[in-house]
Amino acid sequence: MATKREAIIRDEIRALAAYHVPDSSGMVKLDAMENPYDLPADVRRKIAELVANAQINRYPDAAASALKARLRETLDLPQESELILGNGSDEIIQMLMMATAKPGAKVLSVEPTFVMFRMIASYCRMDYVSVPLQADFSLDAERMLLAIAEHRPALVFIAYPNNPTGNLFDADTIARIVRAAPGLVVVDEAYHAFAGRTFMNRLGEFDNLVVMRTLSKSGLAGLRLGLLAGARDWLAEIDKVRLPYNVGVLTQLVAEEALQHRSLLDEQAAAIRAERTRLSDELRGTRGTTVYPSDANFILFRIAGAPRVFAALKARGVLVKNLHGSHPALDGCLRVTVGTPGENDRFLAALRESLTLN
Numbered sequence: 001m002a003t004k005r006e007a008i009i010r011d012e013i014r015a016l017a018a019y020h021v022p023d024s025s026g027m028v029k030l031d032a033m034e035n036p037y038d039l040p041a042d043v044r045r046k047i048a049e050l051v052a053n054a055q056i057n058r059y060p061d062a063a064a065s066a067l068k069a070r071l072r073e074t075l076d077l078p079q080e081s082e083l084i085l086g087n088g089s090d091e092i093i094q095m096l097m098m099a100t101a102k103p104g105a106k107v108l109s110v111e112p113t114f115v116m117f118r119m120i121a122s123y124c125r126m127d128y129v130s131v132p133l134q135a136d137f138s139l140d141a142e143r144m145l146l147a148i149a150e151h152r153p154a155l156v157f158i159a160y161p162n163n164p165t166g167n168l169f170d171a172d173t174i175a176r177i178v179r180a181a182p183g184l185v186v187v188d189e190a191y192h193a194f195a196g197r198t199f200m201n202r203l204g205e206f207d208n209l210v211v212m213r214t215l216s217k218s219g220l221a222g223l224r225l226g227l228l229a230g231a232r233d234w235l236a237e238i239d240k241v242r243l244p245y246n247v248g249v250l251t252q253l254v255a256e257e258a259l260q261h262r263s264l265l266d267e268q269a270a271a272i273r274a275e276r277t278r279l280s281d282e283l284r285g286t287r288g289t290t291v292y293p294s295d296a297n298f299i300l301f302r303i304a305g306a307p308r309v310f311a312a313l314k315a316r317g318v319l320v321k322n323l324h325g326s327h328p329a330l331d332g333c334l335r336v337t338v339g340t341p342g343e344n345d346r347f348l349a350a351l352r353e354s355l356t357l358n
């Protein structure tokens, strides 16, 4: 008799829909907040040489010391903070939850926000509580503080800027949340390169604050490298659930080299910010759209007939993210990642075409 999956697989896992990654081959890919720019040929040649000489027969440096030193230098991390590296910041979210998932322990965040907070909480059997954002997607300070008092969460996640809304929350409200929280508050700065605001330089002010970053939005999504910065005694505990050698030889070598070209990555981020302004303005001028302000490398907008517009864009070779149906506050919303000027033009042209078909 075949083993019954229902008897073996946990109920909450069977109830999940797997994180869906659509096929994007041949498309203008504006769905996943990637940086659209290549590194210049000389840097890529240097990387090719490093890869050719890499000792892939050996395990990587488990402490990733050279890469951590480079990250400290180039990302202006506070010297007194400890660092943990992950296979993307997704893995760091998982480590934080695995280390804190006592029976009944809770994770608190806002909604809508990055879906992996809820998903990973479920993988780790943590209860997930979310407080709705206000209509303009700002934090509801009073409801957050009430929820903290009621639920006493082990972890609070705040994406700063938030995905998928794109905005930065009020810094004083976040500070109040950190002071009120009985556990760790994780400020997730995945979109830091486009925001210019940070809690990294405020780590010393709070003993329960940790700050997460990723290189994914800065041109290195394929490497999978995220980091957590915070107080040594907290991070020493989290580090115990990190799998040995979680950051591979090639990721360590290539990230270390790419970070040497920090000014290049900064120029790319500046180009993306400039295009964000242009794209927002163009979208605002498009009939029937509401465009939300963005401090990230994507723009959330509401448009009549969003699912149909999404399909029409796709039929014209442009892939964005359809958020309609994912949360009531996102009804009629699409999210477009800021691409190169040419990609953005193709998106705008396809959008106009799909609207004239209306």
Ligand code: PMP
Residues within 6 Å of the ligand: 033, 087, 088, 089, 090, 091, 114, 159, 162, 163, 188, 190, 213, 214, 215, 216, 221, 224, 225, 226
């Ligand atoms: N945090 C936020 C807010 C995100 O939007 C994302 C990616 N979409 C991540 C974390 C995960 O990034 P990565 O695992 O690529 O570092």
